[in-house]
Amino acid sequence: MTDDIILANDLSKWYGEIIALNRFSASIGKGVTGVVGPNGSGKSTFFKIIMGLVRQSSGTIRVAGEKPWNNPKLRKILGYVPERDIFFPWMTGEEFLVKSARLSGMQTNDAKKKAKELLEIVGLAEDGGRRIYGYSRGMKQRLKIAQALIHEPEIVIMDEPMSGADPVARRKIMDIVHQIDASGRCVVISSHILYEIERMTKNVILIYRGWAVAQGRVEDIRALMNMYPHRIRVVCSNARDVAKELIGMNWVKRVGVERDNELIVETSMPNEFYTNFPKFCVECGVHVDEIRSLDDNLEAVFNYLISRRLNYAAGGERE
Amino acid sequence: MGISPLTYTPWSGTRMGRLKNVLRIVFEEAKIRVTVWSLIIILITYLLVYINAFYQAVRPAPIEKYGYVSTIGNLYLYMMLLSAYLAFNIISRDLKNGSIILYLSRPITRIEYIVSKFLAVCFHLSLITIVPLLLVYIIDIASLPQSSKFITEASKLLLPLIGSALLMVILFGSVTIMLSSLTKDGKWASAGVFGVFLIGGFIAEIVGSALNNNYAYLFYLWNSVIIVVINMFGMRISPRSPPWYHLPWYYGLSIIIGAIVLSFSVVYWRFLRREGIVA
Ligand SMILES: Nc1ncnc2c1ncn2[C@@H]1O[C@H](COP(=O)(O)OP(=O)(O)O)[C@@H](O)[C@H]1O
Ligand SMILES: [Mg+2]
Numbered sequence: 001m002t003d004d005i006i007l008a009n010d011l012s013k014w015y016g017e018i019i020a021l022n023r024f025s026a027s028i029g030k031g032v033t034g035v036v037g038p039n040g041s042g043k044s045t046f047f048k049i050i051m052g053l054v055r056q057s058s059g060t061i062r063v064a065g066e067k068p069w070n071n072p073k074l075r076k077i078l079g080y081v082p083e084r085d086i087f088f089p090w091m092t093g094e095e096f097l098v099k100s101a102r103l104s105g106m107q108t109n110d111a112k113k114k115a116k117e118l119l120e121i122v123g124l125a126e127d128g129g130r131r132i133y134g135y136s137r138g139m140k141q142r143l144k145i146a147q148a149l150i151h152e153p154e155i156v157i158m159d160e161p162m163s164g165a166d167p168v169a170r171r172k173i174m175d176i177v178h179q180i181d182a183s184g185r186c187v188v189i190s191s192h193i194l195y196e197i198e199r200m201t202k203n204v205i206l207i208y209r210g211w212a213v214a215q216g217r218v219e220d221i222r223a224l225m226n227m228y229p230h231r232i233r234v235v236c237s238n239a240r241d242v243a244k245e246l247i248g249m250n251w252v253k254r255v256g257v258e259r260d261n262e263l264i265v266e267t268s269m270p271n272e273f274y275t276n277f278p279k280f281c282v283e284c285g286v287h288v289d290e291i292r293s294l295d296d297n298l299e300a301v302f303n304y305l306i307s308r309r310l311n312y313a314a315g316g317e318r319e
Numbered sequence: 320m321g322i323s324p325l326t327y328t329p330w331s332g333t334r335m336g337r338l339k340n341v342l343r344i345v346f347e348e349a350k351i352r353v354t355v356w357s358l359i360i361i362l363i364t365y366l367l368v369y370i371n372a373f374y375q376a377v378r379p380a381p382i383e384k385y386g387y388v389s390t391i392g393n394l395y396l397y398m399m400l401l402s403a404y405l406a407f408n409i410i411s412r413d414l415k416n417g418s419i420i421l422y423l424s425r426p427i428t429r430i431e432y433i434v435s436k437f438l439a440v441c442f443h444l445s446l447i448t449i450v451p452l453l454l455v456y457i458i459d460i461a462s463l464p465q466s467s468k469f470i471t472e473a474s475k476l477l478l479p480l481i482g483s484a485l486l487m488v489i490l491f492g493s494v495t496i497m498l499s500s501l502t503k504d505g506k507w508a509s510a511g512v513f514g515v516f517l518i519g520g521f522i523a524e525i526v527g528s529a530l531n532n533n534y535a536y537l538f539y540l541w542n543s544v545i546i547v548v549i550n551m552f553g554m555r556i557s558p559r560s561p562p563w564y565h566l567p568w569y570y571g572l573s574i575i576i577g578a579i580v581l582s583f584s585v586v587y588w589r590f591l592r593r594e595g596i597v598a
Contacts, residue, residue, distance in 0.1 A: 072426040080424040
């Protein structure tokens with residue numbers, strides 16, 4: 001496709017014995033794309049390769065048709081919000097932005113004007129004159145975003161911009177992402193929390209242990225996740241009798257009685273479960289104290305998706 | 320107000336010259352590094368150099384004698400102090416703060432980054448070598464009786480002065496950059512500066528006097544510097560100076576060039592062979 005701005009093909013990266021990216025393939029076009037995966041899955045490594053900070057061990061990558069390694073001119077159209085801090089803590093926010101702009105080749109006067117403008121955009125106009133070591137986590141995240149936008153890049157790479165940010169900063173960051181998107185740029189944004197990304201884009205890449213597990217629209221991925229056997233803990237009166245009734249329902253796969261008042265329900269249709277269970281309780285006169293999903297974490301779902309893919313690749317059984 | 324719509328078309332911008340890039344960073348660095356501490360070191364250096372020069376000046380006709388060798392010897396010590404301060408800051412601090420990523424995620428190559436940092440260090444070191452040496456030289460010339468013999472003597476001194484200062488600036492600059500790139504903990508880089516420039520002195524003293532071997536004194540970088548200054552640039556020295564000062568100049572020069580090449584090889588390996596510096 002000619003629309004692809006970032007194209008990764010069979011990308012692998014080893015750090016000594018550790019494999020950070022494992023034959024990772026993805027294509028990213030205009031608009032906002034989310035890269036979602038648990039910690040240590042290789043998101044930051046992928047971004048570092050895009051930025052030319054790290055060289056892949058094998059495979060190919062093209063950013064705007066160019067190889068990123070040792071390609072400074074490509075970095076004129078790239079803006080990068082790194083995971084870790086990159087500040088000179090003794091500088092003020094504004095000085096830092098001016099320096100960033102200068103390093104991108106802007107004239108000092110333009111840089112000063114642009115810095116003011118961006119402090120306004122990220123909501124730090126009042127704090128621009130304060131030294132960075134006094135900034136909160138959320139302020140630092142926003143300053144990093146300002147730094148990434150100051151040279152008006154075409155592609156913006158954001159590595160976990162929400163991490164550690166307070167709710168106000170989060171809202172602001174989401175707002176900025178929408179603005180960048182609306183200005184017609186390409187944004188790649190990573191997170192280990194799917195719902196956070198869902199609020200910014202419908203287009204996601206799932207990454208797990210260096211694999212691109214799935215790429216597509218959030219709805220499709222949600223559907224895939226719903227196929228994963230979901231375990232739900234129910235605290236109620238008379239657990240044994242309830243279990244007998246539940247096992248007959250087609251939206252329940254298995255029921256285990258933990259204690260007199262506690263059940264573990266396994267279902268492959270969590271949505272069905274959540275819509276039908278309250279009705280069931282009313283009909284059977286069961287009093288429920290607590291319902292809690294045990295598999296909310298992405299990691300379990302990813303493990304499941306990976307094993308499906310491995311089975312499939314090995315010609316094993318398919319669900 | 321808002322993020323301006325995309326107007327950029329790829330590769331249409333003016334291509335930034337490498338030299339411009341380097342000069343821009345050097346300028347930024349020079350601005351930042353002149354902090355209170357570096358100013359104090361520089362001021363103390365100037366003071367000591369002038370006291371030394373004054374002490375030499377009260378003796379008869381210092382230019383024809385050997386006053387400058389001792390001035391250069393003092394500079395070796397002050398440069399070590401300033402280098403330790405710069406090594407603490409110049410690259411180590413970028414590694415610690417992560418600001419190295421700020422440089423490398425912008426249109427700057429790793430080589431440009433290294434060269435700029437090196438030139439910034441050289442700029443600071445020059446402030447305490449070439450500048451005070453030339454000032455002392457000018458003061459000397461102005462304050463001494465002017466004769467034709469004196470003028471020819473004095474003009475012969477200019478090359479050794481500038482040459483030895485440049486040699487020391489490049490030597491200290493490259494070792495400083497190397498040590499600073501090796502660790503994110505600046506105090507180790509500083510300690511390394513004293514290690515490199517002083518420990519050789521102890522080795523030379525012990526080995527040299529034990530074996531009664533003049534070549535052992537080449538371990539001490541100061542000896543190599545002074546051998547070049549005396550035997551290559553032709554600076555005069557006291558007849559009572561130690562015998563190893565009269566080793567051939569190319570021994571000293573090879574050791575200094577070796578140290579510079581080794582330093583840059585380490586930096587090259589650190590930045591280009593291994594990307595670990597940012598990972
Ligand atoms: N510099 C490094 N040296 C060794 N291992 C690394 C390095 N950077 C990352 N890794 C490893 O590579 C894997 C992927 O890391 P990373 O890309 O940071 O994941 P994520 O950003 O998704 O949390 C992890 O197992 C991590 O421990
Ligand atoms: Mg990460």
